[in-house]
Amino acid sequence: MAESEAEPLPEHLGRVHMVGIGGAGMSGLARILLARGGQVSGSDAKESRGILALRTRGAVITIGHDPAALDSLPGGPTVVVTTHAAIPKDNPELVEARKRGIDVVLRPSVLATLMAGHRTLLVAGTHGKTSTTSMAVAALQHAGADPSFAIGGELNESGTNAHHGSGEIFVAEADESDGSLLEYPATVVVVTNIEADHLDFFGSEAAYVEVFDKFLAGVQPGGAVVACLDDPGVAALLDRTEEVLRDNRVTVLGYGHNDGAGEPESRRERFVAELLEFTGGPDGGSSRVRLHPPVVPESTEITLTTPMPGVHMALNALAAVLAANAVTADAGAASLDSLAEGIAEFSGVRRRFEYRGSAGGVRVYDDYAHHPTEVRAVLSAARVAAGGGRVIAVFQPHLYSRTQEFAREFAGALDLADEAIVLDVYGAREDPMPGVTGRLITEQMTHSGRFVPDLNDLVPAVVGLAESGDVILTLGAGDVTMQGPEILAALGKPSR
Known part of the structure; x- marks a missing residue:
């Protein structure tokens, strides 16, 4: 481009x-x-x-x-x-x-300077930022806009993670990991979910959550917040910031399943987009969605097709459409149909359930998931993609502090796989912590968890497990992504 x-x-x-x-x-x-x-x-x-x-x-x-x-x-x-x-x-x-x-x-301060003068669409949340941001860009481009963007992953269509566009829209991830999202000028904001993370920086869950409160308080007057109401953390965030959003004339556009009959009326009234039905398949999914004013003049149903599997991706796609529609409000509004078509034609992001190839009847995918909730969501999607086959997870924990904090939760998520191999911790910016290894996770798994500390032993271990019809998924934010081609090469060799 x-x-x-x-x-x-x-x-x-x-x-x-x-x-x-x-x-x-x-x-x-x-x-x-x-x-x-x-x-x-x-x-x-x-x-x-x-x-x-x-x-x-x-x-x-x-x-x-x-x-x-x-x-x-x-x-x-x-x-x-x-x-x-x-x-x-x-x-x-x-x-x-x-x-x-x-x-x-x-x-972040440089990126904030580059955003000046633009209408911004910023995607925040513990999980799903890159996928949602990418789909919003794809939707806007399909609708004829040329937004500038900065994303944490490469769009498969353009092979790039950033672009200086000709339009007045700037789309970006709003990373909360170090509080830097507070520097960005915010016109339209998406909040996908809120769940404790990055405690090595924040020190406590309360401090982590507080940064989202401050972020919403900084949305520009007349802007919009697109919020996933299925997520308890997001629903609570809206309750806490309701007064400041109202005072700043910020429109709340809630999306999700709206099945909380016991929820207060004020929460149910926030829904402008309801996911009524999701049908998943190995290559994506189809959602029946009901939209309400002010997104449309009258309540109506649309079909939203997502090329990536999993209901979490359907929710991300819905957020992308709502946010893209909102940010174009004063820039020649794009039609919802055209935005939805952009999502349907989207071919994905590198390292987000990315298909790496097949050999010996085994398909290999790769994903950046490095938090228990992300691992759980991706493995659920892999189960659909596998059909009747098994799911083999190869997981590399990222950061010693995160592994120590969430070992039990990682174990529970990995138990969704039929077989799971856990590598040693990818320390990234952290020094090793005594006693913190991938074994902390496998020791708490209920079945089929194997700790493989040496990367040289990984490929033989995977090949020894794999059978025709299986799906193998490499997971993590470290160098585990480089193992997919090695696994494929070994699977493709004739057995002796």
Whole structure:
């Protein structure tokens, strides 16, 4: 997709150096800066497909972290960009930048600057942000809009995670992991769900939940909140923020099943979209949805087709349609039918129930799921995709703190698989914690859980379990994603 004509960048973003430029969020930011005429340099620990793509667009990228990387651009950078979680404060480039008096800023503040002047569609929640954001982009593009966007995953259609569009709409994930979502100007907001996570940063569930309260309080007057009322955390959030939303003239667009007959009338009145019926299959699903004013003049039913399996994806798609419709309200409103067609033709996001191939009658998928609720939802979808076959889960826990906090919940989720192999923890930004390994999870599983700490032993273990008709699912936010091709290659070898 061609980038649109560049808007002028603020002077301080004219020459940007990005530490960890290959990351999902940072690479997208770099792409938009380059499209808007900025000069970009950066560094990362290793080569990647994303880094190669940025180099072709003019970025100067160094592999490895070295103070000399700050001299990659003529005149040096006007600002150095980093992330809170992934890059340690003693990174040599950050130390050198401070020594030289160069401003060091976090990625969200730069993204917020790039959003200025746009109508924004921001997707928040513990789970489902990338899928919902991606479907909203696909829906808007199909309806003729050209939104700018920044997503935590690559759209399969365009092979990119960011784009500088010609329209006045900017679509982005609003990441709560470090509270940075509070920096973004919010016109239309989606909240998919709220469940304790990132306690290594927040310290308590109460502090984690509070950031969503502040986020909704910052929605611009006359904006909208698209909220999943099936989720108790979201319903409670709306109760807590009801007064401030009303005072700010923010419209609440609730969606979900609306089967809570015992709920207060005020909660039931928030529904503008009811999921009446969902029919799932191995390649996606079809939902019968009833829409109510103010989304439509009169209550009406539509069919919403999703190309990814699982009722959780149907709910995400419904949120995407509602939010896309709301954000176009003052920009030549797109028809609901056209938005829904965009969802139906959407081919997915890398690492979100991504089909990797088949061999020996076994299909292999890969998914980014790294929270118990996400693992449970994906395995439920895999059960549908498997038909009469078995589901074999290969799960890599992400972060020692998360593994320790949710070991029991991970065990319960993985029990949905017929067979489960649990790898050791992918520590990412954390140092190892004594006694915290993948075994914490398998010890609490009720059946068929096997701890495989050495990646060299994984492929033989999986091949030894797999039978024709099975579905194998690699799960986690770490390097487990690289195991799918290895598994396929081994499955495709003739048995001796």
